[in-house]
Amino acid sequence: MKKILVTGGAGFLGSHLCERLLAAGHDLLCVDNFFTGTKTNIAHLMNNPRFELMRHDITFPLYVEVDEIYNLACPASPIHYQFDPVQTTKTSVHGAINMLGLAKRVKAKILQASTSEVYGDPEVHPQTENYWGRVNPVGPRSCYDEGKRCAETLFFDYWRQHHLRIKVVRIFNTYGPRMLPHDGRVVSNFVMQALTGEDITIYGEGNQTRSFCYVDDLIEAMIRVMATPDDFTGPINIGNPTEFTIRQLAEEVISLTGSKSRLIFKPLPVDDPKQRQPDISLAKKTIDWSPSVELKSGLEKTISYFRAQLQSGAIAQ
Numbered sequence: 001m002k003k004i005l006v007t008g009g010a011g012f013l014g015s016h017l018c019e020r021l022l023a024a025g026h027d028l029l030c031v032d033n034f035f036t037g038t039k040t041n042i043a044h045l046m047n048n049p050r051f052e053l054m055r056h057d058i059t060f061p062l063y064v065e066v067d068e069i070y071n072l073a074c075p076a077s078p079i080h081y082q083f084d085p086v087q088t089t090k091t092s093v094h095g096a097i098n099m100l101g102l103a104k105r106v107k108a109k110i111l112q113a114s115t116s117e118v119y120g121d122p123e124v125h126p127q128t129e130n131y132w133g134r135v136n137p138v139g140p141r142s143c144y145d146e147g148k149r150c151a152e153t154l155f156f157d158y159w160r161q162h163h164l165r166i167k168v169v170r171i172f173n174t175y176g177p178r179m180l181p182h183d184g185r186v187v188s189n190f191v192m193q194a195l196t197g198e199d200i201t202i203y204g205e206g207n208q209t210r211s212f213c214y215v216d217d218l219i220e221a222m223i224r225v226m227a228t229p230d231d232f233t234g235p236i237n238i239g240n241p242t243e244f245t246i247r248q249l250a251e252e253v254i255s256l257t258g259s260k261s262r263l264i265f266k267p268l269p270v271d272d273p274k275q276r277q278p279d280i281s282l283a284k285k286t287i288d289w290s291p292s293v294e295l296k297s298g299l300e301k302t303i304s305y306f307r308a309q310l311q312s313g314a315i316a317q
């Protein structure tokens, strides 16, 4: 049994990670400032004596004793990370410094939840880990993209300078139950619009492609990356390489929900990447991983979650 800290543990991915690590018999410390995370996401874990919840903002130092740290704290959707962009950069950069400082003090192994956004609007397709990216440093998405890039830099400097055991995971679009209903991310947007019978908003003509990874596949990969030998640092891409156009996704959601929603088209937001697809050769080789959940089955689980939330009144229509 290990003592494991999950920052951002009350969020979408964090809550699934806490659940899996607890089930594996570990002792969990979940740290969150509840900016986008909720107590409801982890309510089912609260009675477990091996689970502890701490309200804390990782832009401030944290003094705890742990063996491993998964650093997930950071708002992930444009609506939330652009709400207070300075705080977003602070969370990535000061947060990384604080968590790396903690890892150094207690000699913990530390994993960073980085993102495909470090590739920006890529000229290389699909993206491999050695591609340096094409990111606008001064746009409205930069607080997130550049914050995450700087966090990666810090991880690698702590590794070179202080010999910390680090793992950097670049997460591509992931979806599933416990995403926030109104956070502007494409899957939750489409599912909510379809379930409430609203028009489904497509930005541009819907020909931009995305790959969607179901949350269970992603969590499995993160846990496997943490368990890799100490000389493996990443960065490592984790995501689903099967590409769909945004329009195909919308049509699949309409068909699975049986919705009467129509598709409507709006202009593309600034710096929206046109294409994003992970090359996961490294993940296949290093952790023997590739996604196993098909889009249809992942969407069905996500749709039932949102349907139940709407029916119980947990989310307003």
Ligand SMILES: NC(=O)c1ccc[n+]([C@@H]2O[C@H](COP(=O)([O-])OP(=O)(O)OC[C@H]3O[C@@H](n4cnc5c(N)ncnc54)[C@H](O)[C@@H]3O)[C@@H](O)[C@H]2O)c1
Pocket (backbone or CB within 6 Å): 007, 008, 009, 010, 011, 012, 013, 014, 031, 032, 033, 034, 035, 036, 037, 038, 056, 057, 058, 059, 071, 072, 073, 074, 075, 076, 077, 091, 095, 113, 114, 115, 116, 170, 171, 172, 173, 174, 175
């Ligand atoms: N979901 C995806 O598709 C995706 C893709 C790429 C990267 N990621 C990364 O994975 C991580 C988790 O993303 P998510 O989708 O679960 O988002 P989320 O918004 O649901 O989770 C983030 C959590 O961090 C917490 N948080 C934010 N700022 C904090 C701070 N300063 N101190 C403490 N807690 C703080 C939030 O309250 C929330 O619980 C993020 O770092 C995100 O950048 C996610």
